[in-house]
Amino acid sequence: MTSNISDNLSNVRTRFAPSPTGPLNPGGVRTALFSYLFAKRYGGSLILRIEDTDIERSKKEWEQDIFESMKWLGLVWDEGPDYDNQSKYIGEYGPYRQSERKEIYAKYLKKLVEEEKAYYCFCSKEELESYKQYAMSQGLPPVYPGKCRDLDQATIQKYLDEKRPFLIRFKTPKGQKITFNDAVRGKVEFDSTLLGDFSLSKGFDNPLYNFVVVIDDYEMKITDVVRGEDHISNTPKQILLQEALGLSKVRYAHLPLILNEKRQKLSKRDNVLPISAYKKEGYFPEALNNFVALLGWNPGTEKEIFSLEQLTKEFSVEKIQKAGAIFNPQKLDWLNGFYIRQKPLKELARLCIPYLEERGLIKKNEKMIRPEDELLPEVSYSIIATGENIFEDYLENAIALYKERLKKLSEIGDLVDFLFAGILEYPAEMLKWKKMTDYQELADSLNKTLELLSAIEEKDFIKENLEKILLDEAGKMPDRGFLLWPMRVALTGKMNSAGPIDIAAVLGKQRTVKRIEDAISKTRSVK
RNA sequence: GGCCCCAUCGUCUAGUGGUUAGGACGCGUGGUUCUCAUCCACGUAACACCGGUUCGACUCCGGUUGGGGCCGCCA
Numbered sequence: 001m002t003s004n005i006s007d008n009l010s011n012v013r014t015r016f017a018p019s020p021t022g023p024l025n026p027g028g029v030r031t032a033l034f035s036y037l038f039a040k041r042y043g044g045s046l047i048l049r050i051e052d053t054d055i056e057r058s059k060k061e062w063e064q065d066i067f068e069s070m071k072w073l074g075l076v077w078d079e080g081p082d083y084d085n086q087s088k089y090i091g092e093y094g095p096y097r098q099s100e101r102k103e104i105y106a107k108y109l110k111k112l113v114e115e116e117k118a119y120y121c122f123c124s125k126e127e128l129e130s131y132k133q134y135a136m137s138q139g140l141p142p143v144y145p146g147k148c149r150d151l152d153q154a155t156i157q158k159y160l161d162e163k164r165p166f167l168i169r170f171k172t173p174k175g176q177k178i179t180f181n182d183a184v185r186g187k188v189e190f191d192s193t194l195l196g197d198f199s200l201s202k203g204f205d206n207p208l209y210n211f212v213v214v215i216d217d218y219e220m221k222i223t224d225v226v227r228g229e230d231h232i233s234n235t236p237k238q239i240l241l242q243e244a245l246g247l248s249k250v251r252y253a254h255l256p257l258i259l260n261e262k263r264q265k266l267s268k269r270d271n272v273l274p275i276s277a278y279k280k281e282g283y284f285p286e287a288l289n290n291f292v293a294l295l296g297w298n299p300g301t302e303k304e305i306f307s308l309e310q311l312t313k314e315f316s317v318e319k320i321q322k323a324g325a326i327f328n329p330q331k332l333d334w335l336n337g338f339y340i341r342q343k344p345l346k347e348l349a350r351l352c353i354p355y356l357e358e359r360g361l362i363k364k365n366e367k368m369i370r371p372e373d374e375l376l377p378e379v380s381y382s383i384i385a386t387g388e389n390i391f392e393d394y395l396e397n398a399i400a401l402y403k404e405r406l407k408k409l410s411e412i413g414d415l416v417d418f419l420f421a422g423i424l425e426y427p428a429e430m431l432k433w434k435k436m437t438d439y440q441e442l443a444d445s446l447n448k449t450l451e452l453l454s455a456i457e458e459k460d461f462i463k464e465n466l467e468k469i470l471l472d473e474a475g476k477m478p479d480r481g482f483l484l485w486p487m488r489v490a491l492t493g494k495m496n497s498a499g500p501i502d503i504a505a506v507l508g509k510q511r512t513v514k515r516i517e518d519a520i521s522k523t524r525s526v527k
Numbered sequence: 528g529g530c531c532c533c534a535u536c537g538u539c540u541a542g543u544g545g546u547u548a549g550g551a552c553g554c555g556u557g558g559u560u561c562u563c564a565u566c567c568a569c570g571u572a573a574c575a576c577c578g579g580u581u582c583g584a585c586u587c588c589g590g591u592u593g594g595g596g597c598c599g600c601c602a
Contacts, residue, residue, distance in 0.1 A: 017602085018602090019601080019602045021601080021602075051602060053601090053602080054601055054602070056601090057601070057602090121600095125599090125600070128599090128600085129599095132598085132599095135528085135529085136528050136529075136598090137528075138528085139528055139529070140528085140529075141528095141529050141530070141598080142528080142529070142598055143529095143598075165600080166600095167600055185532070185533090188531075188532080189531090190530075190531075191530080194529070194530055194598090195530095195598095196598090198599095199599080199600060201600090202600050203600095206600080208599090208600075208601085208602090209599095209601070209602050210602095213602090228596090229531095229532070229533090229595085229596065229597095230595095230596055230597070230602090231596095231597090231602085232531065232532065232596075232597075233530075233531060233532095233596075233597040233598070234597080234602090236531095254532090256532090256533080256595095257595075257596075259594095259595080261538095263594060263595065264594095264595070264596095265595075265596070291539095294539065294540085294551090295539070296539090298539080298540055298541075300541070300542095301541085301550095302541080302549080302550045302551075304539095304550085304551055304552090321539090321540080322532080322533060322534090323532090323533050323534060323594095323595090324532095324533075324594090324595065324596090325538085325539065325540090326538060326539080327538095328537095328538050328539065328552070328553090330538080330552060330553055331538075331539065331551080331552045331553085332552095333552090334551090334552055334553085335552090337564095337565095341565080402564085403565090404564060404565040404566085405563070405564035405565070406564090433561070434561095474561085479561075480560085480561055481560095481561035481562085482561085483561080484561040484562090485561045485562070486561090487561085488561065488562070489561095489562090494562090494563090495562065495563080496562055496563035496564080497562070497563070497564095498562095498563080498564085499560090499561085499562090500561080500562095
């Protein structure tokens with residue numbers, strides 16, 4: 001009932017056709033993703049077409065942003081003008097650009113004018129605007145009234161000779177019902193009279209959206225147009241053009257919009273970031289794809305986690321939602337945290353390192369300074385605050401400590417900074433466990449910890465031993481907090497952190513003992 | 528203003544005439560625990576309204592209300 005998609009699924013070809021007037025945002029990703037999934041689900045191809053007919057607003061940098069974001073997300077398109085089977089990976093062949101296809105459009109445009117299906121319009125912007133205002137005030141459809149529709153040949157020639165700017169308008173047939181079967185909405189119907197004589201091109205050199213889309217979709221043999229619902233009212237215009245030019249029809253699937261918290265179409269200033277910003281913040285592409293896929297689609301089961309590959313298997317147009325969906329960052333965070341926890345530690349550490357460097361915590365060393373007795377030639381770093389050398393294992397251990405409380409990679413710095421610090425700054429008062437009555441109790445606790453830790457050999461300073469020794473001692477106290485809280489604060493300088501024993505194991509004996517001693521002297525100054 | 532689209536917890540959604548209206552995020556409580564987070568358990572909360580069809584409507588039909596989109600020499 002919803003579609004005729006399932007009837008004819010051979011040679012499916014979809015396209016993602018962004019205009020490079022801004023960075024790729026979540027709304028664009030949704031259209032790109034669904035176009036991709038649609039194509040892949042039915043074994044077809046995705047075409048990327050840059051709609052840069054508006055030279056004023058189109059920028060190469062945005063085009064670049066779109067490429068990079070799609071590449072990062074793994075939304076690979078299948079062909080471009082330079083396509084050959086040897087170089088089938090992204091970036092090796094360009095996408096189609098409408099700005100490079102002007103001769104094609106001009107050919108079709110001339111045909112329409114010659115067949116008197118389109119005409120020259122010399123009306124000024126002001127004229128058009130004032131008519132629109134009038135029409136709306138009268139409750140009339142605000143469309144072009146058709147003033148230039150029947151200009152005689154002599155007048156046209158005269159204006160052309162005067163070099164007057166002109167528009168080519170489509171001679172929209174009146175009183176025609178245009179219906180199409182939308183894959184997500186079912187039958188949609190429009191009255192052609194209400195469309196008016198819409199514009200096709202500025203002069204012959206600057207073709208406009210509704211026209212070029214029709215030509216390109218035909219020329220590129222697109223079978224299925226997957227796009228946002230905001231294009232639904234352009235569809236009858238495009239169908240009329242297909243009919244006028246005798247081109248084959250395409251199927252449509254109009255996606256519900258992604259909405260802001262006020263339930264409006266997503267736009268800039270909605271605190272929704274471009275994809276490149278999500279990348280920078282430390283979101284994973286798998287989280288973004290998963291999140292965006294679930295915005296307006298679901299498999300009908302209770303499964304929530306989907307890889308891109310699983311999505312291509314389970315996706316179906318029938319399950320696409322009709323209503324718009326609000327972009328909810330909390331769920332994105334949850335998903336991203338989930339994917340972070342799934343990541344193998346080595347890989348996660350590698351991804352986190354740039355954030356630590358950027359924050360000025362560590363820097364990569366030029367030379368490898370691994371001691372000769374180790375056989376792995378690992379990369380070394382130095383801690384900027386202290387100048388100490390560390391290796392990847394230290395970083396991995398540091399990140400392991402905080403893996404499960406990370407929602408996005410950019411948070412890592414605030415969490416682990418104390419592991420890369422010299423002297424910690426914190427008030428002595430923070431060291432005191434809430435159940436302690438005086439500083440003597442605190443001093444006793446820290447001294448005990450120091451005594452126990454000092455007694456452990458450097459080579460035995462590992463989690464298992466520390467646990468055995470410290471937990472044993474802590475068990476003798478009214479509660480473990482008497483030993484563990486002061487120790488944790490001494491090691492981190494923070495109210496919240498990972499467990500003190502795990503942290504001590506990462507810091508190693510030297511740093512740990514030093515920090516306990518620092519804490520003890522801090523306590524003395526308070527007394 | 529005209530045309531088009533839409534309507535289940537706060538959010539994303541399952542549901543296709545008979546259900547204790549299910550799940551997830553969030554939030555709350557409890558457990559684990561020195562803290563935070565993770566994890567586990569439990570809880571919280573919805574069929575916009577009015578008619579009709581029917582033995583029976585969240586589900587079908589009509590209307591109302593509400594929300595959204597488009598109405599460019601943007602895409």
